[in-house]
Amino acid sequence: MGAFLPFMGSSLPTFSKADKNRPNPSPHPLNILILGGTSFLGPHQIAYALNRGHSISIFTRGRTEPTIYKKLFKKVEHLVGDRANDLEALKGRKWDAVIDNSGRRVQWTKDSAELLKENVPLYLYTSSTGVYYPYLGSNIKEETKLVLKVPEGINEEQSMEYGYGVMKANSEIEAKKIYGEDRCIIVRPTYMMGPADRTDRFPYWPERLSRGGEVLVPGKADDPVQYIDVRDVAEWMIRLIENENAGTFNAVGPASATGMHAFVYGAHAAFNSKASFVMVDDYDFLMKHKVPYSIPWIMPTGDNYGSARVNIDHGVANGLTYRSLAQSVMDIHEWWHSDAVSEERRTKMVKEGLMVREKEIIAAWREKRK
DSSP states (O other): OGGGGGGGTOSSOOOOTTOTTOOOOOSSOOEEEEESOSSSHHHHHHHHHHHTTOEEEEEEOSOOOOSSSGGGGGGSEEEEOBTTTBOGGGTTOOOSEEEEOOOOSHHHHHHHHHHHTTTOSEEEEEOOGGGGOSOOOSSBOTTSOOOOSOOSSOOHHHHHHHHHHHHHHHHHHHHHHHHOGGGEEEEEEOSEESTTOSSSSTTHHHHHHHHOEEEEEESOTTOBOOBEEHHHHHHHHHHHHHTTOOEEEEEOBOSSOOBHHHHHHHHHTTOOOOEEEEEEOOHHHHHHTTOSEETTEEOOSGGGTTTTOBOOHHHHHTTOOOOOHHHHHHHHHHHHTSTTSOHHHHHHHHHSSHHHHHHHHHHHHHHHHO
């Protein structure tokens, strides 16, 4: 239970002796500004940074309350404004580094970088592997060409994917243009999972596997899956800042190439539930039954062929480390059943989506295979 204490509101996070990411105080305490900070990634950055002796200011609209590490936010300076039209609270202030978590528009990144460049030496922009969409390669590295324009004649889903990737890619460009390559850190996370996840996609697996029984597993055995614990990203970002390690980095895991079946077996190992797995490897069947993805699995076809084939080497060479899948899954499950998640949200997962359709799909699969 000790590893879970920080989510329940202890003043500082606790870490098991086996945790390779156990924080040691930084030899150079820093003043760090986070644009955003109350959502998914930010609280984990704050917890790790404070435990290493850094000081944190956050700039938000003051509308979102954190769901974890709540007591830690009393140790944080709260600056209120709006990235669209009110940066007044940032003017004339100095910090050692800024982390831009809330850069959801290119203009926002441009405006904040321009305002801070004389008073804040280092700019870290939180980007995404979405800058590589469409994912057509099999070894997507940091040097891979970015998507910079939304093409015509695409469907609604493609439009959303292209739009997000273009926004992130152009925001990166603005940050580097204003700050320069030697003062800018770009981090491109893949799908992040962990406590405080604001979507219910990855938490599906800890919840479903803990229940046991017949479990539908979509995809072929060797369909690649990639994911990363949000805490591994958050903590690595702080260390990159401490080391003034400028550059562009994919933030992708796990450490070894993993197929969908290996992921499911590995995640289930966190529980004592009795489970059997129904492997459904027919893409046409899955599409017919509206199962194009079950995060971290995304059907590796078309524009998504390489979405889980992003290269991790540069990140690992620059200090990216990983928690075990079992630890992540257990922590997510414990968080999911804590006061941080509403009963309404938990009930919705069971009564909607794949879990409620699972038996029907399994029955149809068995009928098809007769």
